[in-house]
Amino acid sequence: MGKSISLLRPPRESESERGMELRKRPRPRRADPDFVSSPPPLPPRKRARRQAATPPAPPACPPPATRRRAARCPRVIIRGPVAGLQPSVCGPCDAPLRACRLPRASFFARSRPPFDWYEADMWTEVAKYLFGAELVRLSSTCRWFRRLLADESIWRYAFLRDLSLLPASAGRYPPRPLHRSWRLLYTAAFNGAHSYWFRRSTKHIGTYRIGGFLLESPHVLLTAMLALPRWLPPLEDGPQIAIEMTGACVLPNARPGIWIADFHLVKCPNCTINKCAGVLQVLDARHCELFLEQGFWNGTWEYEDLGVHYNDEEAPTAACAIFNASSRAHESISRVLSSKSWVRRCNDPHPMAHCRPHAVALNSNLLSNSNQGLVSRFQAMRDTTGNGQIVSIRITQQIY
């Protein structure tokens, strides 16, 4: 056996030397695994090219594979950001070493037809600046855009950006609700629908978006002031007693996830009191999936009263807030409660809202100081066909 190899070697060696010289053509797989002097059979083609490209400045690279290919190559010297860092021109023939092989090079070299902006990365970047409706309209121009803009990451970015929930670092995106695509969630959040759309719509005056916030735990604290209650009755007593006594309550079973907060102005439904301004302010928060639920649209789920808090003293402001009572919400809560940083001056009657990742608050200054107090009504909607979690919360405030 050994003898036969030694006999065979000389002719093969010379053959391999010729192969080393050219180093361009893929070698046929060698039958003899003991044959060690040849490079491994599969990678050599590419590797040989790259090695040739490494020496700096006018590189002494091996002659090109064929004259035919050299003649066909356009005179491209650097292509692509990676190749740009190393000289990749072939000295003797001035032909690029890699350009002629890759489709992108020919893409750059040929003259452009009227539209060849088909650069996916570039358009993904452009998409970051577009509102969802514009994304949809762009995606309905042609099939290429439709495929590109169907990408979930584009819609996730748009959804979180428009709810002011974009994380500082890309790794910390809030989790996606199960079984829902970001595109659907975006549509549900920004297609103009709101919770007054389908009930009592004649009473509705206007709506503004406040932003999004996260519930990381099912515990939510609702308050009718910009302060934490000093004391709360035990949870078992239910929210009604807590609201009546302190103007705040904790709900232990809200659906965790991304919530969307809106501000509504609503006509007073039963306005019999003279002092009543006739307009209620509503802080409305809902789970981002609420509008994708059958139970909401067929009217099975209804807002239920949790309780009403009467503040008999003259109230300079009407304020309310919703906090996530989780351990990570501390910073959000303290930012929201330091109300001086965000509420309007006392003579400005326009409402103002503040949204942090785990909390949301609303404040309106009341100009007429002759009011006799403030009524805050707390309502919640439960997922009555499922596990009974709270999916929407409303705090309505009315001046007496």
Added chain:
Amino acid sequence: MAAATDDAGDSNEMIRVVSSDGEHFEMPEAAANLSLVLRHMIEDDCADAAGIPLAVVAAKPLAKIVDYCTKHAAKSSGLTIEEAEELKRFDAEFIEVDTDMLYDLLVAADFMGVEGLSKLAVQRTADLIKGKTPEQNRETFGIVNDFTPEEEEEICKENEWAFQITKPPSRLC
């Protein structure tokens, strides 16, 4: 210490670059440093008298980019409010170009790693799209509609809201 020597080098050294169609351009080193690719080439001592060849960038966009980098490099540190305003005005004027040039700038800025210009061009592209119907978008960018009428109808039906709403909901923050 290093910064001081860098500064000294910046002020007098000119970097030569060559466009794909063989035109030569010169810019100060500080301006070239705004481009990631050029900066790496300079750091690796590849910038010689022959100039750095940029194969993807034609002469016209390269002239604009040299213009942009020179302007921005001159005003990079310690901006007063007026200077920042002026730079903004310069940017706004600079990017008022047709779509062909905009495309060239996008590709070139991306290739050369000029971050500010990339952002500017992307923002401009997005501005061109905003508030337009699909038909207008096709016209702006020369896109060929390859949907069948049935498909188009289906898309319209699926995304009815997007054809009625033109801007994001008004915010209260």
